Amino acid sequence: MSLDTAPTLFAFVFGIVAVPLLLAVARSLGLYAIVRERESQVFTLFGRVIGTLDDPGLRFPIVHFGLKSLLIPFFGKRQMVNTTMRQFYLRDQMVNSEEGTPMGVGIWYEMQVSDPVAYLFNNADPEGSLRANVASAAISTLSNLEMDKLLEDRHQLSRKVRATVSPLSEKWGYKLGSVYMRKVSFTDRQMVDNITDKVVKRLIQVTSAMKQDGENRVGLIKSQTAFKVSQQMAEAAATRPSVVGDALNEIGEKDPDVLNAVQEVMETEQLIASGADVDVLPRDAQVLVSLGGTASAGAQQAQSDAAPAERSPFTLDPDAFR
Secondary structure (H helix, E strand, C coil): CCCCCHHHHHHHHHHHHHHHHHHHHHHHCCCCEEECCCEEEEEEECCEEEEEECCCEEECHHHHHHHHHHHHHHHEEEEEEECCCEEEEEEEEEEEECCCCEEEEEEEEEEEECCHHHHHHCCCCHHHHHHHHHHHHHHHHHCCECHHHHHHCHHHHHHHHHHHHHHHHHHCCEEEEEEEEEEEEECCHHHHHHHHHHHHHHHHHHHHHHHHHHHHHHHHHHHHHHHHHHHHHHHHHHHHHHHHHHHHHHHHHHCHHHHHHHHHHHHHHHHHHHCCCCCCCCCCCCCCECCCCCCCHHHHHHHHHCCHHHCCCCCECHHHHC
């Protein structure tokens, strides 16, 4: 190493070692202070508060408090107070509903220091006091309420708890942020089982009601559809005679013989479809006959005595010759 580079190296080593050391000594003597974000520094001298620094950045106490700030390292103290928003959760705060049901309520809340001096000196345990204050406010506000209200009106009840806690918390140097009832539970196992059974039965009842309502709706739709179909069929059946009658009238106007033939065919079809017994007579029969087996006993006996080849398919009525 040459003699020309020795001073440079010495200055570099001195800067690396001495500058941080000098800055640490100056900070310990209270010549300057570095205030971080969401932080307050409270300075006390001879047991009395002389001021606070809460603006972030590099600050010089001698500018804010005068020459007495030089005595703080020897006869005073500098205390750091964190002013960030902090969150806490209280589990299973015991309350009783109006029906006498023991219930556990979980309270979630936020806290932030608003007055560092009051936070340090007005209460020995501000966080514990806030916890006890929130718990007592929750118990006093939520006790003897209806079970349905405890389970449903959480937002409104949370605002009531916050309004109860806030005035007292401000005296202790902090402000209460959001308060919310995060959980409501039943502590009696038998009651939980009973409620579960009731819920299951209610679900079964609702399911059955929904199923029955669906079946009723399906039945109603079917009946309405059947009614409309039958109505349409009745209208179609009522229309058929009119159509047939118009066709027959048209045929009768053009050719009456064809109309007579059609009517005879229709009459014959109806007769055949009825399944009735039919007795056929020759056109040139000059005697009255008893049809359908209603002849007298003498005529039946005379017919039975006749030869088989001479038997007639008709039965004569002797009364016709009298």
